[in-house]
Amino acid sequence: MYKFEGVKTTLGCTFGLVICMFSALHFQQDWQHYAATISQLTLPILLFCAGFSAQFNRSRLALICLLWTLLFISQSYALPWSIWVKNSTSWLLLCGAITLFLMSLMQDRALFSRHLLTRLAMLGFIGLSTHFWLSSQETINSWLTNNKHTNLLAPYVTYHVPLFLIGSLLFWRSLTHKCLTRATLFSSFLLWLALQLNWLALPLDVVIVIVAFVYLLTVSIDSYFLAYRDDLTGLPTRRALNQLSLSLGRKYTVAMLDIDHFKKFNDTYGHDIGDQVLKLVASKLVKVKSGGKVFRYGGEEFTVVFPSKTSDVALDALEQLREDIANYDMVIRQQNRQSKKSRQSKPPSDRKVVNVTVSIGIASRQAKQKFEEVVKNADVALYRAKKKGRNNVSD
Numbered sequence: 001m002y003k004f005e006g007v008k009t010t011l012g013c014t015f016g017l018v019i020c021m022f023s024a025l026h027f028q029q030d031w032q033h034y035a036a037t038i039s040q041l042t043l044p045i046l047l048f049c050a051g052f053s054a055q056f057n058r059s060r061l062a063l064i065c066l067l068w069t070l071l072f073i074s075q076s077y078a079l080p081w082s083i084w085v086k087n088s089t090s091w092l093l094l095c096g097a098i099t100l101f102l103m104s105l106m107q108d109r110a111l112f113s114r115h116l117l118t119r120l121a122m123l124g125f126i127g128l129s130t131h132f133w134l135s136s137q138e139t140i141n142s143w144l145t146n147n148k149h150t151n152l153l154a155p156y157v158t159y160h161v162p163l164f165l166i167g168s169l170l171f172w173r174s175l176t177h178k179c180l181t182r183a184t185l186f187s188s189f190l191l192w193l194a195l196q197l198n199w200l201a202l203p204l205d206v207v208i209v210i211v212a213f214v215y216l217l218t219v220s221i222d223s224y225f226l227a228y229r230d231d232l233t234g235l236p237t238r239r240a241l242n243q244l245s246l247s248l249g250r251k252y253t254v255a256m257l258d259i260d261h262f263k264k265f266n267d268t269y270g271h272d273i274g275d276q277v278l279k280l281v282a283s284k285l286v287k288v289k290s291g292g293k294v295f296r297y298g299g300e301e302f303t304v305v306f307p308s309k310t311s312d313v314a315l316d317a318l319e320q321l322r323e324d325i326a327n328y329d330m331v332i333r334q335q336n337r338q339s340k341k342s343r344q345s346k347p348p349s350d351r352k353v354v355n356v357t358v359s360i361g362i363a364s365r366q367a368k369q370k371f372e373e374v375v376k377n378a379d380v381a382l383y384r385a386k387k388k389g390r391n392n393v394s395d
């Protein structure tokens with residue numbers, strides 16, 4: 001799965017949502033004439049968002065959209081349970097927060113599958129246990145107050161402690177799991193707090209419309225990365241390379257790069273370690289100088305494009321890159337990852353250090369040449385580099 005950068009994604013998502021809310025507040029005069037239209041559109045937008053998320057296999061966001069739908073219709077229409085929902089703000093606050101946390105623990109499995117039943121059962125369990133928690137507050141509080149070690153905690157135990165814990169865990173998961181959906185879940189949690197604690201002077205339908213657009217954006221960005229980023233290395237794929245080729249000027253250089261004897265490497269160390277090496281090589285490639293853009297062409301082959309650069313400039317950058325990779329001691333993780341301390345205490349033989357080399361072929365665009373022809377020439381040059389004994393750059 002393509003990994004998003006945890007800190008940037010979490011901050012970006014949260015910041016984006018705050019900006020949306022702030023703008024909605026600031027420009028109230030502009031949209032308030034359309035309040036009735038917004039209210040009418042809320043349900044279709046939410047249902048569209050749920051369907052869109054489910055279609056793109058983001059079932060957690062789809063389920064959350066359905067829960068927002070339930071909240072919206074409970075508050076907007078006179079349903080048998082509407083009054084109960086309106087009077088159960090504490091229950092709603094905790095239930096919503098726990099549900100978001102639960103979603104951050106789950107995987108995106110198909111919405112309409114047997115997992116839906118498990119999820120619904122879990123939601124039911126959250127509802128009941130929250131109800132039980134709130135109804136036993138008097139007993140818990142009096143017990144905590146009577147105990148001299150815990151009496152200071154008593155006023156905070158009902159909401160503050162659970163919400164703080166849930167918020168911290170969601171934040172932590174958002175930072176460490178490098179997944180856009182988890183970052184969106186964290187920002188949804190902040191929004192949920194703001195909404196339920198009346199920090200936001202915005203009507204529910206406006207908040208929901210904004211949230212739905214944030215979810216749509218999340219699904220779209222996620223899907224874009226799925227289509228254009230390689231799962232294993234996180235590099236742009238060949239599809240992205242073809243896209244770039246359409247916007248290149250007349251002058252550019254293309255390099256094809258292949259890991260030497262990778263089949264032998266896989267046969268010796270196994271496919272999993274081969275995968276780790278591909279990732280490590282990719283992490284070196286992205287540091288290429290002179291504005292080179294790196295793509296995974298397929299298998300153990302990569303492409304570097306130098307827009308507006310001649311082969312001389314590219315050659316220097318690629319020579320440097322080849323040397324860096326050849327001198328790079330790659331420390332390979334063992335199957336069961338150990339703690340940092342135990343890794344350091346293990347004898348060196350337990351840590352696998354491997355080296356690989358790469359062969360590179362480069363070609364610059366000549367007059368009237370198409371991109372495919374330049375790639376083909378770079379491929380021919382790569383073949384020459386292999387013939388020359390590998391671990392070299394050929395043009």
Ligand SMILES: Nc1nc2c(ncn2[C@@H]2O[C@H](COP(=O)(O)OP(=O)(O)OP(=O)(O)O)[C@@H](O)[C@H]2O)c(=O)[nH]1
Nearest residue numbers: 258259260261262263264266271272274275299300
């Ligand atoms: N681990 C792993 N191996 C891959 C992946 N994609 C391709 N390979 C392996 O890469 C190897 C490519 O081998 P070859 O094309 O024969 O080339 P080579 O062994 O690198 O030899 P030369 O290119 O001639 O130096 C094959 O064994 C593929 O299975 C991948 O995603 N992960």
